[in-house]
Amino acid sequence: HVGMHLVYLDADSRAERFLAPAAVRFPTAPRLQILLSYLDLRRGRADAALDRVRRTVENAPSDIEALLTRLEIAAIVGSPEVGRFAEPLLAESADAPTQLIWHSVKLLLAYQLHKEGQKARASELMDQVLASSEEAIKGGADWLYPRMQIATVHAIRANVPAALDWLERAYQAGWKDPRIARMVPMWASLRREPRFEQLVARMEADVAAMRARAD
Numbered sequence: 001h002v003g004m005h006l007v008y009l010d011a012d013s014r015a016e017r018f019l020a021p022a023a024v025r026f027p028t029a030p031r032l033q034i035l036l037s038y039l040d041l042r043r044g045r046a047d048a049a050l051d052r053v054r055r056t057v058e059n060a061p062s063d064i065e066a067l068l069t070r071l072e073i074a075a076i077v078g079s080p081e082v083g084r085f086a087e088p089l090l091a092e093s094a095d096a097p098t099q100l101i102w103h104s105v106k107l108l109l110a111y112q113l114h115k116e117g118q119k120a121r122a123s124e125l126m127d128q129v130l131a132s133s134e135e136a137i138k139g140g141a142d143w144l145y146p147r148m149q150i151a152t153v154h155a156i157r158a159n160v161p162a163a164l165d166w167l168e169r170a171y172q173a174g175w176k177d178p179r180i181a182r183m184v185p186m187w188a189s190l191r192r193e194p195r196f197e198q199l200v201a202r203m204e205a206d207v208a209a210m211r212a213r214a215d
Contacts (some may be wrong), residue, residue: 007038009180009211015039034069038100042179046077064093066104072098075108082112095132100180102148102170104129111186114156126153140162144173153188154208163187164195171199176210178203 003018014076016039018075023032035054039047040194060066071085086109089096094106110125133146151166167190175181177198182191190196 006214007035007042008207010042010207010212011211011214012039014041019180028059030056030063034065035066038071038075039074039075039181041100046073049073050077050079064096065099068093068098069168071105071108072100072103075103075111076101076180076185078185082108083116083160086112091105097145100177101184102145102185103152103186107149109151111152111156112153126156129153142173144170144175147173148175152184155187155190158189160189160193163190164193164199166198171203176203176206178207 001196003022004017005016006041015035019032019035023029023036026032033052035049037049037052040046040052049071050073053066053073056066057063057070065090067085071082073079074082074085080156088107089105090109095104097104098108102203106125107129110122110129113119113122113125129149133149133214136146147166147170151163151170155162155164167187181187181203187196191213
């Protein structure tokens with residue numbers, strides 16, 4: 001549990017000092033391998049991150065957290081396997097959120113379909129994501145998940161001002177992960193915008209302050 005929070009605080013070497021010995025003691029524990037895959041990804045080791053989580057799924061094929069992590073990392077690194085990983089999860093876990101970018105299985109599949117030119121099905125899935133996210137907010141949901149979803153749908157559809165507005169709302173609801181923000185492929189069009197850079201700079205300051213408090 002300590003290592004997990006150090007991962008999100010970008011305290012890489014300290015996180016590794018907790019997680020690596022634990023993984024030696026408990027080599028079949030999926031959660032430890034998932035956290036180490038996050039650490040690989042955040043350090044720029046995309047292939048290592050995906051390879052690690054693939055092995056985790058092979059060892060724990062029914063672990064939903066491992067399956068979601070494999071899908072999420074594949075999407076972040078641009079793997080063509082996203083569709084293959086997402087389709088089996090649609091029936092029972094279509095709206096399950098991932099833990100780094102807070103995207104549902106449905107949205108990650110929609111993005112992959114959009115990339116592949118399957119625009120009609122992608123648009124249908126994104127409409128569903130928008131509707132459910134907006135309904136959740138109307139119902140009082142105050143966490144970042146529906147806001148992240150809406151921001152990404154607008155980004156995929158090249159509605160940059162709306163995407164940035166909703167990303168700001170996600171930040172206000174708790175999204176503070178600047179390192180991952182620079183990796184999300186769905187936000188490529190946003191990274192050219194000064195507003196995006198300003199938001200990421202605020203996140204970096206927030207995380208630095210949190211890391212100082214942890215020290």
